[in-house]
Amino acid sequence: MSAEVIIKSNMYQDSVALMRISSQISKLPGIIQAAVVMGTPQNKNILEESGLFKPELMAAKPSDLIIVFDAEDPASGRKAIKLVDKLLESPEPGSKSTVKADRNSVSIRTAIQAHPEVNMIAISVPGEFAAAEALKALKSNANVFLFSDNVSIADEVQLKKYAWSKDLILMGPDCGTAYIDEVPFGFVNRVRRGNIGIVGSSGTGIQELMTQIHRLGGGISHVIGTGSHDLSDDVAGLSTKSAIIALEADEATETIVLVSKPASKTVMEHILEALARTGKKLIACLQGFALEKDYGNIQFANTLQQAACLAVNTTVKPPVCDFADVRVQGKFIRGLFSGGTLASEAYMLLGKEVGPVAFNIADPWHSEYHGHFILDMGSDEFTVGKPHPIIDLNDRLSMFKKVAADKETGVILMDLVLGFSAHEDPASELAPYIRQFCGTNGPKVVINLLGTELDFQGYDSQASKLLEAGAIVLNNNSDAVFTALQLVAGAGKGGE
């Protein structure tokens, strides 16, 4: 063992800096213990207690720097002295910062303090935290796009009443779509700017509408989603009312389209009365609503496609499908949807034409399902703890495989949703399944490809991939449904 004692006279260093140096020296290989301290009486006591004190240190003055250590061998000692000299000369260059100096905000409060101009907060956090974050956002005077679901109705009612009292809007919970002054929130397609405003409690219903309006040459001012429970008796359409009031006052909006899934009759009547008073050009597409009287100038549409045509002020095109020469073996249509409104519209259109159709919203999916059926795979039944099927196709693909193997299946009816927040290349996920499971005697795949040529996935390239795989591709939901009907009408007949 070798001991080293060095006294550097009149060399003051801050005690904390010296503690750092001591600890670095002690970590060197071959160093048993080490100390670099000023020669004060207290420090000499400390050295004595730790067994490092050497007689020659008696002479050290408080203004002297003491370097003392026990090393296993002289070579280690020399290395230690070198390091001490280096560290005393200058602290470690560019010591790494352990805390990010300008870290981002971690809470709404601090983010708003830093950026008081924030007026909209998008929330897609896990459901158990969603209501709390939405309340904080509203308290901070921001409007809320609440993508999260699994928020209780009681919380939704409290939040919406609170938002109403502050002239703010809560879009959601379970709101998939909004498009405010060309800013996309959630699942939404890129469309041209125009004078048609959309209010809706349904996500894909809105997407279908806005893409059809775009396709027909029209344009969109704003799209305001209200969340899937907004038109229930409990919530009483508070966000829908806020949205109508805002669009009424908005100069850019000349036409308002209201779209909804089945809703409370009382609430819907109340909303329609409010809508009729706006003085704008008005269209409503309300699934499952039995019209009993007129509401001013509101025009009612039976399908989303018709609503788009009315909004753009064109006539409804007859179904363009003609697949008379295509033959399928199975007799039944099986719908695998990612969009709830699209599934619901398909269910209603089929019901009118072919009689009983099973639908998982009315009767949750089970293995006894037979005949025609429609599955809304974006419903809670399929999505708890999983990404939405517009983002992740895996669940739908495994169901596809199951349904395709069923000899009774004549047509697999699907939607494929493009746009912001959606899967970046859904056609490439689906195409191999179509090739593998829908051969000559297998079912035919009919797809409503929902999107515009402005969407980042590329509408035409997505369509090509599906067509090459053997699918029939339509650009709207009702045409897809009618095509499927036409195919199964001729089921089992002819063929090669």
Added chain:
Amino acid sequence: MSEFQGVLTDRPKVLNLGLKTIGDSVASFTNLYPIDWKPPGWGNSDLAQIVATLYPDSTPGTVAEKVLQANQTALNRMLDSQPVLVDIQPAIEVLPGMNSNTILHAGPPVEWSDMCGPMKGAVIGALIYEERAKNEEEAAALAASGQIEFAPCHSRNAVGPMAGIISPSMPVWVVKNNTFGNLAFATMNEGWGRTLRFGAFDQDVINRLVWMENTLAPAMKLVIDKLEGIDLKSMIAQALQMGDECHNRDIAATNLFFKMVTPVLVESNFPLEKIQQVVRFLGEHEHFFLNLAMAACKATLVAAQDIPYCSMVTAIARNGVEVGITVSGLGNQWFTDTATVAQGLYFPGYSEEDANPDIGDSAVTETGGIGAFVMGSSPAIVQFVGGTPEDALAMTREMYHITLGKNNSYRLPALSFVGSPTGIDIIRVADTGILPIINTGIAHKEPGHGLVGAGIVRAPQGCFEKALRAFGEKYTDGSLIKVEDR
């Protein structure tokens, strides 16, 4: 124009919490501001809901509005406080409810059998100093006999560093909050090395305590009387400008105190020999001011105690086994969690294995808006955790996220003289998940070794979880928005 109407014409300016894809789409079309969202309440959704319910809101009649008002009151009281050193007296004379069998200790309540090594050593030393026991064995037997009433210093508006032992004969500083009239107390600092507060009780330690009682205290009493009190708030404010944070680094404040005291002493007719001893003692100890800073902070915090609906922390204290906090709107109740070992630097010959878990009432400085909270202006201190001056600034900046406001007297030169982050709010702590940072000395886990290092520690999460749950139980009813009777 309604608030929402404005967004339609003025384009959304957006925060995105959650799915990155949603934010990415928004960012191509308008301003998206960064936020690193984490679930509030450390992932406990019940705490997240309490945070949201209590989140500031000016809607009259809501519990959130009452909390907002109460917290403003608490902050104002802290900022208006004027802690002044007015006296020094034996503990038994001035501490409320102190009798000859009372021994006060640091941190939340703890019984003799559960005390850590340094605290047991300090109790033994105090009993020997009080001449209640002749040696360690006698003292330990007396401490275990049930005759001695142990209580937290905080329960008597007092504070003590490390073991924080206050026994009846010990002289204590009397600090008066001139604005509100309340008092706070602390012992005098014994200096470095083997001292009672680290659990040492050898004869030198006892002799020093006796000397402090018989010589130092009368000298200080003379000075305080002559100066008609010493304004501690200005002294702390000045020391912060000189690189102290007045917790782990008190050298500037101690020098300021020394500068004020010495001329009075040498001009007095106090015995010269004693003046020499006192001046030498003060001159040798860099930390003498610590206990005064602590008492000043305590006097300030007492003024903000017991305000209904107030979510401000009024004490963070450690007894070497547990860390406890108290909250203004929850009275004297302690919310505790296990104490951890500080992350820091050790004196030669010692390591983390020798360290006692966090101990002492000195976190009253951070609770009062100084200490680690002003580390940004005391860069020398940050090296304890191997950091840089930038780290010190970042830590100070971080504390603004969990405090009610900025101090009007304690200012940070390194941050353009902004006021220090003041008034820890349990709602903000749970909302951000950011735990208060504390600078601390590290005691040896065995009695008598003294200080073995110094470092930085965070007040443990469990204290805040328990306190917020209790606050929620007392002031909310489980609904998201609670409207109070008006």
